[in-house]
């Protein structure tokens with residue numbers, strides 16, 4: 087049984103059909119890629135699966151549970167984590183607090199604990215701090231834990247965002263252009279981190295990327311989306327050599 091399944095998903099923004107008859111099956115532990123020209127509908131697919139929009143038609147199933155139409159926080163707590171195409175970090179908050187904040191969806195100590203500082207609360211707070219710190223270590227920024235996030239270089243901010251997405255312990259992680267805007271050094275580091283996170287946490291990853299090196303090196307299966315429709319799906323070699331993909335996308339605008 088796939089970890090995540092999408093059947094015949096279609097979405098309209100008013101009169102614009104942004105996604106048409108989209109199917110997806112992600113196996114546990116798989117790394118998948120989604121490529122396609124600007125405006126093809128890639129981010130919309132992420133937004134539909136993660137609950138930001140409800141699809142006009144279609145069905146989304148995570149493990150054995152239908153999640154179509156659930157709220158983003160419900161879908162996140164069922165095991166789907168994500169990062170955004172444009173960084174969304176809080177301006178004046180330090181690195182460690184970013185990751186701690188994401189843990190609070192799991193807290194169980196309740197209102198009395200919050201007021202009176204019960205032992206359970208103290209214990210949970212300490213656990214959250216430890217777990218957050220471990221995630222920062224995993225993505226290589228634990229030495230920056232007390233820094234204000236917006237003062238950091240871009241590559242480090244992207245890592246903090248990744249650690250935050252991991253704080254809810256996702257079974258599957260969606261990354262929307264994780265290397266966009268990075269210099270070559272940051273790019274190489276981010277690819278290493280994605281590999282490391284995948285190996286350590288044994289999660290599935292679904293990746294939108296314009297940089298072909300990243301997609302081809304990391305992904306086992308890649309879909310190509312054009313005008314909201316999948317025109318090809320296959321392993322990196324199949325995608326690289328597919329005439330329709332070359333014509334619609336690879337031949338035009340990207341570094342291969």
Ligand SMILES: Nc1ncnc2c1ncn2[C@@H]1O[C@H](COP(=O)(O)OP(=O)(O)OP(=O)(O)O)[C@@H](O)[C@H]1O
Pocket residue numbers: 099102104122123124125126127128129130131171
């Ligand atoms: N909230 C919205 N309301 C109306 N139209 C939208 C909305 N979000 C996206 N669109 C439109 O849907 C289409 C797909 O957009 P989307 O952002 O999913 O593309 P994309 O493949 O992620 O592109 P890029 O590579 O530039 O990030 C575009 O025509 C876009 O203008």
Ligand SMILES: [Mg+2]
Pocket residue numbers: 128129130171
């Ligand atoms: Mg996008």
